[in-house]
Amino acid sequence: xxxxxxxxxxxxxxxxxxxxxxxxxxxxxxxxxxxxxxxxxxxxxxxxxxxxxxxxxxxxxxxxxxxxxxxxxxxxxxxxxxxxxxxxxxxxxxxxxxxxxxxxxxxxxxxxxxxxxxxxxxxxxxxxxxxxxxxxxxxxxxxxxxxxxxxxxxxxxxxxxxxxxxxxxxxxxxxxxxxxxxxxxxxxxxxxxxxxxxxxxxxxxxxxxxxxxxxxxxxxxxxxxxxxxxxxxxxxxxxxxxxxxxxxxxxxxxxxxxxxxxxxxxxxxxxxxxxxxxxxxxxxxxxxxxxx
Amino acid sequence: xxxxxxxxxxxxxxxxxxxxxxxxxxxxxxxxxxxxxxxxxxxxxxxxxxxxxxxxxxxxxxxxxxxxxxxxxxxxxxxxxxxxxxxxxxxxxxxxxxxxxxxxxxxxxxxxxxxxxxxxxxxxxxxxxxxxxxxxxxxxxxxxxxxxxxxxxxxxxxxxxxxxxxxxxxxxxxxxxxxxxxxxxxxxxxxxxxxxxxxxxxxxxxxxxxxxxxxxxxxxxxxxxxxxxxxxxxxxxxxxxxxxxxxxxxxxxxxxxxxxxxxxxxxxxxxxxxxxxxxxxxxxxxxxxxxx
Numbered sequence: 001x002x003x004x005x006x007x008x009x010x011x012x013x014x015x016x017x018x019x020x021x022x023x024x025x026x027x028x029x030x031x032x033x034x035x036x037x038x039x040x041x042x043x044x045x046x047x048x049x050x051x052x053x054x055x056x057x058x059x060x061x062x063x064x065x066x067x068x069x070x071x072x073x074x075x076x077x078x079x080x081x082x083x084x085x086x087x088x089x090x091x092x093x094x095x096x097x098x099x100x101x102x103x104x105x106x107x108x109x110x111x112x113x114x115x116x117x118x119x120x121x122x123x124x125x126x127x128x129x130x131x132x133x134x135x136x137x138x139x140x141x142x143x144x145x146x147x148x149x150x151x152x153x154x155x156x157x158x159x160x161x162x163x164x165x166x167x168x169x170x171x172x173x174x175x176x177x178x179x180x181x182x183x184x185x186x187x188x189x190x191x192x193x194x195x196x197x198x199x200x201x202x203x204x205x206x207x208x209x210x211x212x213x214x215x216x217x218x219x220x221x222x223x224x225x226x227x228x229x230x231x232x233x234x235x236x237x238x239x240x241x242x243x244x245x246x247x248x249x250x251x252x253x254x255x256x257x258x259x260x261x262x263x264x265x266x267x268x269x270x271x272x273x274x275x276x277x278x279x280x281x282x283x284x285x286x287x288x289x290x291x292x
Numbered sequence: 293x294x295x296x297x298x299x300x301x302x303x304x305x306x307x308x309x310x311x312x313x314x315x316x317x318x319x320x321x322x323x324x325x326x327x328x329x330x331x332x333x334x335x336x337x338x339x340x341x342x343x344x345x346x347x348x349x350x351x352x353x354x355x356x357x358x359x360x361x362x363x364x365x366x367x368x369x370x371x372x373x374x375x376x377x378x379x380x381x382x383x384x385x386x387x388x389x390x391x392x393x394x395x396x397x398x399x400x401x402x403x404x405x406x407x408x409x410x411x412x413x414x415x416x417x418x419x420x421x422x423x424x425x426x427x428x429x430x431x432x433x434x435x436x437x438x439x440x441x442x443x444x445x446x447x448x449x450x451x452x453x454x455x456x457x458x459x460x461x462x463x464x465x466x467x468x469x470x471x472x473x474x475x476x477x478x479x480x481x482x483x484x485x486x487x488x489x490x491x492x493x494x495x496x497x498x499x500x501x502x503x504x505x506x507x508x509x510x511x512x513x514x515x516x517x518x519x520x521x522x523x524x525x526x527x528x529x530x531x532x533x534x535x536x537x538x539x540x541x542x543x544x545x546x547x548x549x550x551x552x553x554x555x556x557x558x559x560x561x562x563x564x565x566x567x568x569x570x571x572x573x574x575x576x577x578x579x580x581x582x583x584x
Contacts, residue, residue: 016393016394018397033406033407061394061397063388063390063394063395063397063398063401064394064397066397066398066401066402067397067398067400067401068401069369069401069406069410070362070365070366070368070369072401073362073365074362076362077361077362095388095389095390095419096355096387097387097419098355098387099447099448099449099452100449100451101308102308102353102355102356103355105310105353105355105356105358105359106355106358106359108359109355109358109359109360109361109364110358114325114361115325118361127387127389127419127421128421128455129419129420129421129444129447129455129456130447130449130451130452130455131447131449131451131452131453131454131455131456132451132454133449133450133451134447134449134451134452135451136451152421155391155421155422155423155426156391157391157392157422157423157425157426158425159422159423159424159425159426159427159428160391160422160423160426161423162423162424162473163420163421163422163423163466163469163470163473164421164423166460166461166462166466166469167460167461167462168458168459168460168461168466169458169459169460169461170458170459174455174458174460174466174469177455177458177466178455181454181455
């Protein structure tokens with residue numbers, strides 16, 4: 001909340017880099033696995049520098065780094081540490097989930113700090129398909145370590161409806177059923193600040209389904225919505241506004257490819273300049289939507 | 293199928309190690325993150341040696357290794373390589389899942405070989421909550437690289453019912469809805485062998501819900517069921533038998549803690565001996581159930 005107040009806009013830049021799309025200056029044609037992982041780290045650091053003034057939050061996509069093996073995972077964890085060290089709020093987008101004991105291991109490995117030499121993220125995305133006892137170890141770890149969790153409720157991809165869309169006999173969609181579970185589990189954990197009215201257990205709700213988002217907002221008044229799908233994935237203003245509460249709070253709007261690859265459509269010599277400009281545009285756009 | 297025929301029993305040992313539970317000879321009281329990751333790798337290699345004669349398949353739990361940071365991930369990937377090199381069929385139990393592009397990255401990073409210096413697993417567990425277009429990149433990667441996928445349908449934990457249990461308006465439970473999607477997507481990929489009748493897209497179905505397993509078996513005749521929950525998690529013979537098809541094929545029964553920690557309840561000097569004995573007991577038990 002403080003970080004959002006500071007920059008004035010609840011936006012997040014998603015760092016989802018792919019080696020082939022990096023600026024030419026960071027790519028070597030003969031790059032091996034370790035070189036590629038290092039190039040991703042260099043690029044990620046450059047993105048952090050470019051966006052840190054404009055946005056309060058970054059989301060770092062584990063899949064892109066895991067693609068390059070354990071060397072990629074090292075780059076991912078070092079980038080998370082660097083982003084934390086710069087004072088950014090960092091969401092690890094790893095979508096982990098498992099049964100109880102394994103969920104504890106994921107919480108320890110993907111959310112917590114390793115120690116002063118390697119800070120963990122502030123929050124982690126998780127997959128809630130395992131149900132309440134698969135989710136609980138994550139919220140417990142978050143509560144004990146002053147961190148946060150975002151459980152997948154409604155994803156931004158077109159095919160998400162296959163599983164999340166069908167109606168339940170008891171009313172509402174499968175996604176709404178998951179939303180109700182998240183709301184219920186969130187109530188058992190403390191709020192993130194005495195006056196925020198918001199829970200440490202948040203929800204991922206795509207910007208691509210405005211009507212679903214409005215219903216989910218009603219079902220989950222205390223959840224912070226992490227909202228992917230703006231920009232490249234086709235989410236529009238209507239879908240974004242539906243994710244905020246009556247105070248125009250409680251949502252973080254994320255754009256990834258439209259920001260980090262902004263240099264592709266320019267002739268700029270310094271690739272970070274268009275990335276910074278696009279991050280500012282994202283901040284100003286969402287800020288204006290909210291009347292700030 | 294060939295590996296199962298060779299050892300005579302469709303069983304799998306799950307390698308889910310935790311540093312604190314390793315044999316004392318592998319633990320140092322002052323172990324740091326890297327030391328712990330190396331201890332897990334040593335233990336995992338010892339388990340592979342102990343079980344390789346008795347079982348055709350091992351499942352390696354990513355969460356346990358991720359707990360120890362990128363050093364843990366290196367140990368995990370080296371253990372997968374070693375198990376493959378020994379001729380075991382290896383399932384990477386990483387439960388990955390994301391929207392399309394990120395799912396492609398996970399498929400590349402968690403399923404495919406990195407090259408001759410680091411073989412990837414034979415199969416990967418994934419989370420199907422993202423729906424059909426989140427699942428497709430995994431099956432495509434599997435098809436192109438002669439590998440397999442196991443999508444979570446019905447998990448073995450008690451709380452799994454919260455999300456997977458509710459009835460759909462269109463009939464059946466949420467898990468059955470996911471099962472139907474898996475069956476449909478499996479039909480689009482080739483069978484794993486011309487006469488096997490089995491798809492490269494399998495399903496995770498816990499041994500702890502026998503009635504659900506029987507229904508899911510009917511809905512998914514071509515899916516291989518990866519069946520966790522036997523042993524420590526309380527799954528019994530009834531739950532196991534329900535997972536096989538009419539030919540008593542098409543399921544892989546997994547036990548983890550009951551095998552890898554078998555040394556805890558003995559005075560044996562060599563910790564690998566009780567692990568080997570327990571793996572043989574698992575093989576013989578399931579073989580006898582199937583009348584082999």
